[in-house]
Amino acid sequence: MKRIIILGSTGSIGTQTLEVIEHLSDDWNVIGLTANTNIDLLEKQANKYKPEFLVVMDEYHAKKLKNRLADQAVEVLSGPAGLNYLAGQVESDLLINALVGAVGLAPTVAALEKGSRIGLANKETLVIGGQIIEKYLSNPLNKILPIDSEHNAVFQLLAGHKEKEIAKIILTASGGPFLNLEKDRLETVTVKEALNHPNWDMGGKITIDSATMMNKGLEVIEAHYLFKQPYDKIKVVIHPESIVHSMVEFIDSSIMAELGVADMRIPIQNILTYPERVSSLGKNLDLFTVGALNFEEPDFEKFPALGLAYTAGKEGGSLPVILNAANEVAVMGFLANKIRFTDITYIVEKVMDSYERKDNPLLEEIYMIDKEAREMAEGVMKECY
Ligand SMILES: NC(=O)C1=CN([C@@H]2O[C@H](COP(=O)(O)OP(=O)(O)OC[C@H]3O[C@@H](n4cnc5c(N)ncnc54)[C@H](OP(=O)(O)O)[C@@H]3O)[C@@H](O)[C@H]2O)C=CC1
Numbered sequence: 001m002k003r004i005i006i007l008g009s010t011g012s013i014g015t016q017t018l019e020v021i022e023h024l025s026d027d028w029n030v031i032g033l034t035a036n037t038n039i040d041l042l043e044k045q046a047n048k049y050k051p052e053f054l055v056v057m058d059e060y061h062a063k064k065l066k067n068r069l070a071d072q073a074v075e076v077l078s079g080p081a082g083l084n085y086l087a088g089q090v091e092s093d094l095l096i097n098a099l100v101g102a103v104g105l106a107p108t109v110a111a112l113e114k115g116s117r118i119g120l121a122n123k124e125t126l127v128i129g130g131q132i133i134e135k136y137l138s139n140p141l142n143k144i145l146p147i148d149s150e151h152n153a154v155f156q157l158l159a160g161h162k163e164k165e166i167a168k169i170i171l172t173a174s175g176g177p178f179l180n181l182e183k184d185r186l187e188t189v190t191v192k193e194a195l196n197h198p199n200w201d202m203g204g205k206i207t208i209d210s211a212t213m214m215n216k217g218l219e220v221i222e223a224h225y226l227f228k229q230p231y232d233k234i235k236v237v238i239h240p241e242s243i244v245h246s247m248v249e250f251i252d253s254s255i256m257a258e259l260g261v262a263d264m265r266i267p268i269q270n271i272l273t274y275p276e277r278v279s280s281l282g283k284n285l286d287l288f289t290v291g292a293l294n295f296e297e298p299d300f301e302k303f304p305a306l307g308l309a310y311t312a313g314k315e316g317g318s319l320p321v322i323l324n325a326a327n328e329v330a331v332m333g334f335l336a337n338k339i340r341f342t343d344i345t346y347i348v349e350k351v352m353d354s355y356e357r358k359d360n361p362l363l364e365e366i367y368m369i370d371k372e373a374r375e376m377a378e379g380v381m382k383e384c385y
Pocket residue numbers: 007008009010011012013014034035036037038039057098099100101103121122123124147148149200201202203204205206264
C-alpha cells in the first residue's frame with residue numbers, strides 16, 4: 001500500500017481527499033493528518049484511519065488530543081515545527097497540501113528538500129514562494145501535481161504536449177456570486193452573500209477570494225509557476241457555469257478544454273491515481289442538462305483584485321508575498337464583519353503601494369515580508385472600521 005500524508009485534513013479539500021481515499025479502498029495507507037484547531041474532527045479521522053502522526057497548530061490542542069487518543073499508537077505533534085517534521089522527515093508516496101494560506105509554503109519546501117511528490121491544493125504556496133519552489137523542481141524526485149481545478153484541467157490538457165506548443169492558457173472563472181451585481185452595490189454586500197458561491201462548496205477564505213476574484217488572480221500566478229508561461233500568455237475568461245475547468249490554446253490554433261461537473265473529488269482523484277484513471281465518485285456531466293456554456297470578458301474595474309494580482313505576478317519579487325499577506329488579513333477582517341467587502345481590495349492595494357519591494361527574496365525574507373505586510377494590513381484595516 002502507498003503512504004499518504006494530508007496537511008489540512010479537516011478542511012474542504014482535506015475531507016474530500018479522505019472520501020476519495022475511501023473510494024479507492026485498498027490503495028492508500030494514511031500516515032499523517034493535520035488540523036489547525038479542529039481536534040474533534042481530527043480525532044474522528046484518527047480513529048478511522050489510524051495514522052502514525054497527527055499535527056495541530058498549538059500546544060493546548062495537541063495536549064487535549066493526546067489525552068483523547070491515549071490508547072492509540074499515534075504521535076501528536078504541534079506548531080509549524082510539527083508540520084515541517086511531518087512533511088520533511090516522514091516518508092510518503094504522496095503528500096497532499098490542503099492547508100489554506102501562506103502557512104502552506106514551509107511544509108512544501110520541507111517536503112521538496114527530501115524529494116517528494118506533492119498534490120498541491122494550497123495555491124498560496126506558489127503565489128508567495130514560486131521562485132523558490134521552481135528551483136527544487138530540477139530534482140527528478142520532486143513533482144508538484146496540481147489539484148486546483150483549473151490547474152488540474154491544464155495539467156491534463158498538456159499531457160503529451162511541449163511547453164513551446166502552448167499559445168495561451170485560458171483559466172475559467174465563475175465570476176463569483178456578484179458577477180451580475182451592479183458595482184455600486186458591492187460596498188454593502190454581506191458575508192453571507194459573499195459566501196454563497198454559485199457552483200462550488202469550498203472553505204471560507206477561497207470562497208471570499210472567488211467573490212472578489214482574487215482567487216483567479218492567485219490562480220494566474222499559480223499557473224505561471226506550474227506551467228512556466230509568461231503572464232501575457234495566461235488569460236482569464238468568465239464562464240459562469242464552471243463546467244469548462246480551463247483551456248489551452250496551442251500554436252496551431254486548436255483550443256482544448258477539460259469539462260466536468262463542479263466536484264473537487266474529480267481532480268483530487270485524478271492526482272491520487274495519476275497517471276492512471278479509474279471510475280470516480282463524481283457524477284458524469286450531462287451536456288443536455290447543462291444546455292449552454294457562456295463566456296465573457298472579466299471586468300477589471302469592478303473586480304480590481306484580478307488586476308492587482310497580474311501586477312504582483314508580473315513584477316514578482318516580494319510583491320506577490322505582500323499581495324497575499326494583505327489579502328489574507330483583509331479577508332479574515334471581512335469574515336469577522338470588521339470591514340466592508342470593497343475594503344478587501346482597498347487594503348491590498350494600499351499595502352502593495354506602501355510596502356518597500358525586494359527582488360528574489362529568500363525563504364526567511366519571505367516570512368519576514370509576510371509578517372510585516374500583515375502588520376501593515378492590520379493598520380490599514382483599522383482606518384476602514
Ligand atoms: N475548497 C476547494 O474546493 C478548493 C480549495 N483550493 C485551495 O486549497 C486550499 C485549502 O482550501 P480549503 O480546503 O477550502 O480550506 P479550508 O479552510 O476548508 O481548510 C483548511 C485546512 O487547513 C487547516 N488550517 C487552517 N489554518 C491553518 C493554519 N494557520 N495552520 C495550519 N493549518 C491550518 C484547517 O484546519 P481547521 O479545520 O482546524 O481550521 C483545515 O484543515 C486553499 O489554498 C484553497 O485556495 C483550491 C481549489 C478548490
